[in-house]
Amino acid sequence: MEKFLSIPVLDANGANNQEQLVSIKDVVSVTQTSTTAVTLAYINTKVATLTFAVATAPPLLAVSVQNAMSEALKTGWTNVATKYFPVGSTTAPTTGIVTNPLASIAIN
Amino acid sequence: MEKYLNIPILNVVGTGTSTAPTGVTLDDTTLSNFQSYVLVGAIVFDTTNNEMYVVTAVTSNTVLALNAIGLTAGRGTGIATGATYQIFSPENRVQAFGVADATEASRLIDTSVNFGLSVRIGDVVNDITGGVSTTVTGIETTTNPNDTLIVADDIFVAGDVFIVYRANQPDQFMKMIMSSNLKMVANTADAINAQVLLSYAGNGAEATTLTYAMSKAAPTATELVAMQTALSDAVTESLLTEWTAVTFDFPGLTNPDTDATNAPSLANKEYFFIGSVTA
Numbered sequence: 001m002e003k004f005l006s007i008p009v010l011d012a013n014g015a016n017n018q019e020q021l022v023s024i025k026d027v028v029s030v031t032q033t034s035t036t037a038v039t040l041a042y043i044n045t046k047v048a049t050l051t052f053a054v055a056t057a058p059p060l061l062a063v064s065v066q067n068a069m070s071e072a073l074k075t076g077w078t079n080v081a082t083k084y085f086p087v088g089s090t091t092a093p094t095t096g097i098v099t100n101p102l103a104s105i106a107i108n
Numbered sequence: 109m110e111k112y113l114n115i116p117i118l119n120v121v122g123t124g125t126s127t128a129p130t131g132v133t134l135d136d137t138t139l140s141n142f143q144s145y146v147l148v149g150a151i152v153f154d155t156t157n158n159e160m161y162v163v164t165a166v167t168s169n170t171v172l173a174l175n176a177i178g179l180t181a182g183r184g185t186g187i188a189t190g191a192t193y194q195i196f197s198p199e200n201r202v203q204a205f206g207v208a209d210a211t212e213a214s215r216l217i218d219t220s221v222n223f224g225l226s227v228r229i230g231d232v233v234n235d236i237t238g239g240v241s242t243t244v245t246g247i248e249t250t251t252n253p254n255d256t257l258i259v260a261d262d263i264f265v266a267g268d269v270f271i272v273y274r275a276n277q278p279d280q281f282m283k284m285i286m287s288s289n290l291k292m293v294a295n296t297a298d299a300i301n302a303q304v305l306l307s308y309a310g311n312g313a314e315a316t317t318l319t320y321a322m323s324k325a326a327p328t329a330t331e332l333v334a335m336q337t338a339l340s341d342a343v344t345e346s347l348l349t350e351w352t353a354v355t356f357d358f359p360g361l362t363n364p365d366t367d368a369t370n371a372p373s374l375a376n377k378e379y380f381f382i383g384s385v386t387a
Contacts, residue, residue: 001109025110028286028314029386041386043289045312059119060282066284073110089325 008101032062054088129186129374161186182300
């Protein structure tokens with residue numbers, strides 16, 4: 001059963017917000033590797049790196065991702081994507097524009 | 109369907125590279141900041157030589173007196189020059205540090221600190237300069253917001269170095285480690301028998317290594333595999349729960365050791381995990 005976090009992130013142009021899906025299926029563990037980076041290690045040895053815009057002392061970023069992941073996995077199979085707002089981000093109430101989305105999402 | 113163990117992992121509260129030891133010690137004349145975050149009972153892990161210690165005294169900002177822990181064969185005699193180290197706080201969580209900049213009865217005043225952001229009533233304050241401790245009974249403002257602690261004993265004068273901590277609260281967080289899709293839970297071949305490996309049945313060789321503070325000098329055969337057994341049991345239990353119970357709290361494992369060389373701060377408490385690496 002596929003599950004994703006839907007995360008606001010800057011696009012490759014570095015200026016436009018987009019919602020990107022990050023799989024939370026087969027994640028072995030979540031680790032905060034710096035004040036701005038969190039890695040999701042998958043069972044197939046792939047690693048997704050979420051780079052946050054706002055520096056935050058470990059392990060708070062990793063814990064926030066873990067919590068989002070845990071909550072999403074508790075939902076029924078028809079709830080495929082769960083919104084995740086990065087720590088330090090805010091959403092304008094009128095426009096819905098997210099300030100401080102993730103700076104990037106990389107996978108290798 | 110994913111399942112996870114919630115494992116309490118101690119936060120790394122300090123890191124550095126050792127300078128020449130002056131006994132069974134950790135010396136760091138480069139950073140020179142031990143008094144600002146280290147308390148007696150802290151765990152020191154020499155990550156270069158894979159040796160663990162417990163702090164028996166914060167001698168100065170540059171020297172920690174240590175007690176080696178773990179299997180006799182794997183015990184160190186002080187952290188060698190150039191070794192990298194990590195420090196963990198298994199018993200107390202440091203909340204503030206500084207130097208008193210005024211003298212007032214039963215008060216600790218440091219106008220550079222907003223104690224209201226981190227300190228609460230009941231926290232312990234060590235007067236490092238005077239070598240005595242007291243407790244926080246209130247917070248008030250002298251010059252800047254919340255820059256004054258009301259303390260139970262009149263021990264502070266201007267110039268005293270202090271550290272505030274919350275007693276009996278490990279500096280740790282809960283880390284989710286996948287307990288589904290496991291291939292194997294096994295002790296690794298590490299010299300101090302302080303690691304358990306969780307290997308997964310994926311396409312690659314993904315595995316998580318959990319490191320804990322094994323303290324006993326001569327554990328029995330049963331004790332040598334106790335953590336591996338406890339984690340295996342927890343994995344089984346987690347998989348028996350309903351699918352909506354995504355996480356299962358690892359119930360912990362008591363360190364039964366009371367031998368003379370074991371650090372008193374670790375014996376008869378739960379083992380402390382000091383690392384989790386997935387690779």
